[in-house]
Amino acid sequence: MGQRIDINHLNIYYGNFLAVEDVNMHIDANKVTAFIGPSGCGKSTVLRTLDRMHEITPGAHCTGEVLLEGQNLYAKDVDPVAVRRDVGMVFQRPNPFPTMSIRENVLAGARLNNRKIAKSDADDLVEWALRGANLWNEVKDRLDNPGIGLSGGQQQRLCIARAVAVHPSVLLMDEPCSALDPISTLAVEDLINELKRDYTIVIVTHNMQQAARIADYTAFFNLKAVGQPGHLEYFADTTTMFSNPQNEEAERYISGRFG
Amino acid sequence: MSTPRKTAEDDGSIAYAPVIDWDKFKPSRSSLAARKRKDGLMHALIILAFIVALIPLISVLWTTLVKGAQRFNWDFLSHNMTNVIGGQQTASGGYGGILHAIIGTLEITLGAMVISIPIGLLCAVYLVEYSGDGKLAKTIRLLVDVMSGIPSIVAGLFAFSVFTIIGGPGTANGFEGSVALSLLMIPTVVKTSEEMLKIVPNDLREASLALGVTKQRTITKVVLRTSLPGIVSGVILAIARVIGETAPLLLTAGYIVSTNMNLFSGQMTTLPVYVYQEYSKFRAYCPEDAGASCVAAIPMQRAWSAALMLIVIVLILNLIGRIVAKIFSVETKR
Numbered sequence: 001m002g003q004r005i006d007i008n009h010l011n012i013y014y015g016n017f018l019a020v021e022d023v024n025m026h027i028d029a030n031k032v033t034a035f036i037g038p039s040g041c042g043k044s045t046v047l048r049t050l051d052r053m054h055e056i057t058p059g060a061h062c063t064g065e066v067l068l069e070g071q072n073l074y075a076k077d078v079d080p081v082a083v084r085r086d087v088g089m090v091f092q093r094p095n096p097f098p099t100m101s102i103r104e105n106v107l108a109g110a111r112l113n114n115r116k117i118a119k120s121d122a123d124d125l126v127e128w129a130l131r132g133a134n135l136w137n138e139v140k141d142r143l144d145n146p147g148i149g150l151s152g153g154q155q156q157r158l159c160i161a162r163a164v165a166v167h168p169s170v171l172l173m174d175e176p177c178s179a180l181d182p183i184s185t186l187a188v189e190d191l192i193n194e195l196k197r198d199y200t201i202v203i204v205t206h207n208m209q210q211a212a213r214i215a216d217y218t219a220f221f222n223l224k225a226v227g228q229p230g231h232l233e234y235f236a237d238t239t240t241m242f243s244n245p246q247n248e249e250a251e252r253y254i255s256g257r258f259g
Numbered sequence: 260m261s262t263p264r265k266t267a268e269d270d271g272s273i274a275y276a277p278v279i280d281w282d283k284f285k286p287s288r289s290s291l292a293a294r295k296r297k298d299g300l301m302h303a304l305i306i307l308a309f310i311v312a313l314i315p316l317i318s319v320l321w322t323t324l325v326k327g328a329q330r331f332n333w334d335f336l337s338h339n340m341t342n343v344i345g346g347q348q349t350a351s352g353g354y355g356g357i358l359h360a361i362i363g364t365l366e367i368t369l370g371a372m373v374i375s376i377p378i379g380l381l382c383a384v385y386l387v388e389y390s391g392d393g394k395l396a397k398t399i400r401l402l403v404d405v406m407s408g409i410p411s412i413v414a415g416l417f418a419f420s421v422f423t424i425i426g427g428p429g430t431a432n433g434f435e436g437s438v439a440l441s442l443l444m445i446p447t448v449v450k451t452s453e454e455m456l457k458i459v460p461n462d463l464r465e466a467s468l469a470l471g472v473t474k475q476r477t478i479t480k481v482v483l484r485t486s487l488p489g490i491v492s493g494v495i496l497a498i499a500r501v502i503g504e505t506a507p508l509l510l511t512a513g514y515i516v517s518t519n520m521n522l523f524s525g526q527m528t529t530l531p532v533y534v535y536q537e538y539s540k541f542r543a544y545c546p547e548d549a550g551a552s553c554v555a556a557i558p559m560q561r562a563w564s565a566a567l568m569l570i571v572i573v574l575i576l577n578l579i580g581r582i583v584a585k586i587f588s589v590e591t592k593r
Contacts, residue, residue, distance in 0.1 A: 053469055058391045085471030095462040098589040099484050109470035112480045148589075159466070166470055 002030040002200030003069040003086075003169040005050060010064035012045050012054065019045050021229040023064075025219060032192060032201045034211035034238070037221035038253070042230030043204045046221070047172050050202065051087035052080040068170070085109075088163035088199075092175040094155035096147035096162070103143040105158055106130060109166035125165055132198075133161035134191050153184020157191065164195070171195060173203040177210065189214050208254060212242045220250040320570070327567025330354065330560045336361070336568070340516035346543035346553045354557045357565045359518040363433060363527040364572065367512060368502050370437025370522055371444055376494060378441075379448025380483075386449075387456040388478055407446035414442040415507025422511070433519070433527035436512030440501040447500060451493025455486040488584035495580035499573050505531040530569040537562035 005027040012020040020042035027033045035043040048054040049062050052073060066073045073083050096105045106126045110117055117125070126143065130136040135157045139150070147158055156176060163171060173192070177185040192201060192214050205211050211218050218241040222233040234247035245251045264276045286294075334353030343355035382399065390396030418439035422430040459482050467477040483490070513526030514536055528536075537558040545553035554560070 051469065053465065056465065056468060081471055081473050083471075084469055089465075089469035091462060091465065091469075093462060095460070095466045097463060097466065097481060097485075099481075099587075108467070109472065112467060112470065112472040112476050146589075162466075162470065 001169065002196070002198065004029040004200065005170065005202075006065075006067040006070075007046075007050075008065040008067070010046070010049065010062060010066065012042065012049055012062040013060065014057065015059035018229040020221075021231045023232045025232060025235055027200060027202060028217065029069075029200050030196055030198075031216040032196050032203060032214050033217045033219065034215035035202065035204045035219050035221060036206070036208060036211050036253075037230070037233070038223070039206075040226065040230070041221040041223045043221045044174050045230075046232075047174055047202060047204050048089075050170070050172055051089050052083045053089060055080065085166055086168055087170040087172060088166055088168035090156070090159050090163055090171065090173045090176050093179050094152055094159050096150075096155050096158050098146070098148045100147055101144045102130075102139050102147045102150070102158060105147040106161050106165050108162055129161040129165035130158075132164050132195070133157045134187060134194075135161055151184070153180050153187055156180060156184065156188055160188070160191065160195075164199070168199065170200045170202065173201065175204050175206060178206060185210070208242070212238060218242070220245075220247070220253065222249055222253070323563060323567050323570060326560070326563035328564075330557075330564040331567055335561075335564055339518045343516070346545045346555045346557045347549060348552045354554060355561065357530065357533055357561070357568060359515070360528045360530045360533040360565060361568065361572075362518060362520060363512065364502065364529040364531075364569070366520075366522045367433045367436045367440065367508070367527060367529055368498060370434055371440035371501060372494070372498065374437060374441035375444035375448055375497070379445045379497075380452050380490070382445075382449045383452035383456055384478060384483075386453050388474075388482065403446045403449050406442070407450070409442065411439075411443055411504050412506040412510070415439045415510040417442060418507065419510045431511060431513035431526045432524055433512050433522040436508045436527065436529070437522070439507035439511045440504060443501050443504065443507075444497045447497035448494060451496065452486075452490050455489035455493060456482060458489075459485050484587075485589065487587045488589070491580050491583050491587070495576055498576055502573060502576075503531050503569060505535050508532050509535070530565050530572070534562045534565045534569070537565065 005025075007023050007025040007027070010020070010023040011018060012023075023046055035047060037043050045054060050066060050073075054060050054062060062074070064074075068083075068086065072078070073087075096102075097108060100108060103122075103126050104111065106129045107117070107122055110122075110125070127136060127140075130139065135154060138154060139145075139158075147155065150158060156179075160171075160176075177188050180188065189210065192203065195201060196216075203211075203215065215238045218236060218238045219232055220234040220241065221230050223230040234241070234245065234250040236245065240246070241250065242254060245254060266274055266276060268274050332353075334351055335356040337358055338349070338351060338353055338356035339359035340355045342349055346354070348354060382403070386396050386399060390399075418435050421438065422432075422435045463481050463485060464477055467481045468474070472480075508529050509532055512529060512532070514528050514532055515526045516528075519525045519527050540558040542555050542559075543553075543557050545555045
């Protein structure tokens with residue numbers, strides 16, 4: 001099942017530079033929430049704080065709270081590695097491990113953590129994850145071929161399969177379709193629609209039609225000027241956001257009269 | 260020719276853009292010809308430079324092959340230099356051999372690998388994955404650069420002094436040679452491994468970390484695994500660089516005529532040292548009553564054959580490295 005996320009007074013820094021200022025947001029369980037906004041406004045940065053990937057960048061840190069089902073991810077005794085098992089992530093560019101086959105890629109989360117798995121369990125997990133990512137029928141006959149031999153769209157669905165194989169409760173997606181053609185994009189969007197039954201999904205996108213198509217809620221991020229911190233400008237359910245936004249900046253951005 | 264374009268200045272007056280005679284900007288026929296000549300000249304120069312660079316390589320290979328093949332046979336490879344008297348034939352019908360030197364070269368180089376690969380690789384992992392380009396990393400990089408410029412004889416002297424302190428004056432064994440060689444190997448291993456780790460895309464590290472994999476497992480299972488082919492070729496290069504060293508081994512491993520299998524005790528001969536020793540003998544003694552079976556020129560012939568063997572070993576190492584790199588390479592075929 002998906003879990004809800006509450007963000008309270010989140011300030012995100014790169015070194016001394018305040019990149020995103022005072023984000024407060026509630027992300028519903030088993031819903032798709034889209035982050036939109038101009039480049040450099042910090043959507044991806046906010047997304048990366050939700051699974052503690054942000055702090056991998058040297059000097060990057062944040063203050064405030066991110067509560068996953070009431071549990072603060074940034075509490076002192078929380079292990080970031082454990083957080084990342086609970087909150088999966090799919091990246092902009094498909095990034096299957098080039099040294100691994102399709103099967104090994106799906107099993108990477110379990111295998112790399114040194115867990116011994118019986119072959120039958122592994123087979124079940126591979127099939128479950130690949131079926132969940134709508135990829136099973138396309139690759140079931142060549143599971144031992146290298147994962148990077150697939151097409152871009154298939155690679156991205158393989159990455160989604162790899163992420164769900166760890167059995168997270170939240171899936172973060174950082175522009176998952178921006179490197180894909182329209183047909184692959186459609187496949188991934190259909191998949192997102194199915195995945196929200198089991199996961200809470202947060203997706204960053206530059207494509208507003210995409211946000212309108214798949215998201216239940218939409219958050220509009222903005223920044224006052226280049227060099228200024230980004231902030232959450234407006235948060236609403238998607239219908240309101242795109243048909244009747246109660247925020248001038250958001251309305252200007254959505255209708256293309258921005259800047 | 261176009262008509263001049265009218266534009267309004269800031270103060271409202273009318274100005275004309277300059278009229279351009281485009282023919283002036285066309286390359287003239289003479290400049291085109293000059294360009295062609297220059298192109299031809301540079302082409303010839305580059306080919307010439309290539310040939311000049313190839314001459315010594317082919318000459319060395321050819322001379323070693325021709326002169327080395329003369330005494331390069333199974334008897335030469337399977338015997339050492341015990342019971343060899345002057346230029347006379349030994350009981351086995353040969354003229355002595357290099358078995359002890361082959362064993363010495365392989366063992367001492369293996370010892371150097373065992374020391375320098377872990378140190379060099381861990382150093383590279385620290386530099387790329389952990390240091391964050393801090394002060395310590397800059398210092399290490401500087402020291403590695405300095406270290407790669409150390410003359411090999413100095414490395415030999417270092418190992419010699421260390422083992423003199425530990426084992427008393429006159430200590431000479433194979434492992435001492437390994438230590439000297441590892442000093443020369445480590446900088447190469449660090450530098451090539453660092454380059455190889457750097458070109459592993461950050462995407463893969465993030466992909467692994469995002470799956471909830473620890474940093475240590477990410478490095479061993481994803482980063483090192485992906486860069487393995489490159490690291491193997493780097494290590495092979497480093498080995499090829501030290502396997503032909505003579506000076507530090509003369510100081511440290513010494514020189515004997517019999518086979519010594521123990522790396523940690525007693526002197527050991529390596530192929531380059533053997534070549535040097537045979538070369539410095541120049542001619543062997545043949546008594547007057549010795550028949551045609553006594554060859555006075557045998558030391559030089561042995562030196563060439565041993566040199567050929569050294570080249571063969573380096574070639575085999577290269578081949579092994581290529582095969583390993585191929586097996587672990589990142590496959591892209593569908």
